[in-house]
Amino acid sequence: MGLMDYLKTQFLEIIQWEDDSRDTISYRHPDTQKEIKRGAKLIVRESQVAQFIYLGQFGDTFGPGEWTLTTDNIPILSTLKGWKYGFESPFKADVYFINTRLFTGNRWGTANPILLRDPDFGVVRVRAYGTYDFHVVDPKLFLKEVAGTDDHFRLDEFADTMRSRIVSVFSEAVAAAKVPILDVASRYQELGAALLPVINPAVTAKYGLEIPSFIVENVSVPAEVEQAIDKRSSMAAVGNLNDYVKFQMAQGLGSGETGTASAAAQLGAGLAMGQQIAQAFANQPAGAAANPATPPSAQPPATSAPGAAASGSLPDLMSPAEAAKALGVSESDVLTALGDGSLKGKKIGSAWRITRLALDEFLKS
Numbered sequence: 001m002g003l004m005d006y007l008k009t010q011f012l013e014i015i016q017w018e019d020d021s022r023d024t025i026s027y028r029h030p031d032t033q034k035e036i037k038r039g040a041k042l043i044v045r046e047s048q049v050a051q052f053i054y055l056g057q058f059g060d061t062f063g064p065g066e067w068t069l070t071t072d073n074i075p076i077l078s079t080l081k082g083w084k085y086g087f088e089s090p091f092k093a094d095v096y097f098i099n100t101r102l103f104t105g106n107r108w109g110t111a112n113p114i115l116l117r118d119p120d121f122g123v124v125r126v127r128a129y130g131t132y133d134f135h136v137v138d139p140k141l142f143l144k145e146v147a148g149t150d151d152h153f154r155l156d157e158f159a160d161t162m163r164s165r166i167v168s169v170f171s172e173a174v175a176a177a178k179v180p181i182l183d184v185a186s187r188y189q190e191l192g193a194a195l196l197p198v199i200n201p202a203v204t205a206k207y208g209l210e211i212p213s214f215i216v217e218n219v220s221v222p223a224e225v226e227q228a229i230d231k232r233s234s235m236a237a238v239g240n241l242n243d244y245v246k247f248q249m250a251q252g253l254g255s256g257e258t259g260t261a262s263a264a265a266q267l268g269a270g271l272a273m274g275q276q277i278a279q280a281f282a283n284q285p286a287g288a289a290a291n292p293a294t295p296p297s298a299q300p301p302a303t304s305a306p307g308a309a310a311s312g313s314l315p316d317l318m319s320p321a322e323a324a325k326a327l328g329v330s331e332s333d334v335l336t337a338l339g340d341g342s343l344k345g346k347k348i349g350s351a352w353r354i355t356r357l358a359l360d361e362f363l364k365s
Helices: 003-010 077-083 139-147 157-179 190-208 225-240 241-255 260-283 308-311 320-329 331-340 357-364
Strands: 011-016 025-027 034-046 047-054 057-062 067-070 094-099 103-109 114-120 124-137 152-156 208-219 345-347 352-353
Touching: 025 139, 025 157, 034 047, 047 077, 047 139, 057 077, 057 139, 094 139, 094 152, 094 357, 103 157, 114 157, 124 157, 124 190, 139 190, 152 157, 157 190, 190 208, 320 331, 320 357, 331 352, 352 357
Parallel strands: 011 034
Antiparallel strands: 025 094, 025 152, 034 067, 047 057, 047 094, 103 124, 114 124, 124 208, 345 352
16 A cells, blocks of 8 residues: 555545434544545535534534535634644544434423412412424534534434423423413413423523424323312303202103202202291291280190291201201202302311301392
């Protein structure tokens, strides 16, 4: 081998990345200790960016095209190298190729529940997952914060590195957007689009990435919040309680069924009885306890008006079970009336308390 042939094997004359894999994000050109000489060709293909790094410092960046390395197009490297009279001698530098195409369908999800403050349910623990697309827009920042010195940074490594970071940005974005849980659960597509203006600035500034599409596929809440949402939906579906009770009474009387229809019939009967008692008290003249046309000896012993003894024996403060017993209905019916506000009560912790006055008002209504 001649001297010129030997020297050719020691210098890099063409620098390019021909790998066509679909999962590589960044790739360091294997220089095998070779030096880059003046006039070497740098070939950068579409959806690629070449980044020079010299002694741990970022040098020049090249977009798609064919470049001849001279002093004119590597001014940063010329400064770092300290060439006073131009690029004449060979030098060693790391050349990283970054794939700038769009990487689609990347999964994200919350490993642990995130805490959100909701206007309807207070502080709620939420789990979520979905997909997102991304591409590199700042090669230097991406190499510094994400890929590092990895000589072949693949998509699976990116997923492991970025999953928790994406979830963190998502959590901050949802908290800043203040979207109610009831809206989150029914407007996934709109939520993802609304979060993009909040997520992208943070992702671009921190990692040199841009996310054109962020999709929320599911948001789940704890079982107790789901039950509360179901109860709220049921109350909205029932609508007017009086009309609902009449309907259930008619159904129960027509079919002879027990259970819910029977309980509704009992509640309706209790309401009707209460209204009759209240009307009797309202129509009775003061002091008309006995019939004046009948001699005192022939009059029957004085008795209280219907329901008066029961009302008088009621305590001033009752639990739902005691109120249900007084009305002759089930405790669940009383709780339903408390829930829709037709029966006034005070909830202390998880327990309801009902005053006798509130029960009387409920019977008169």
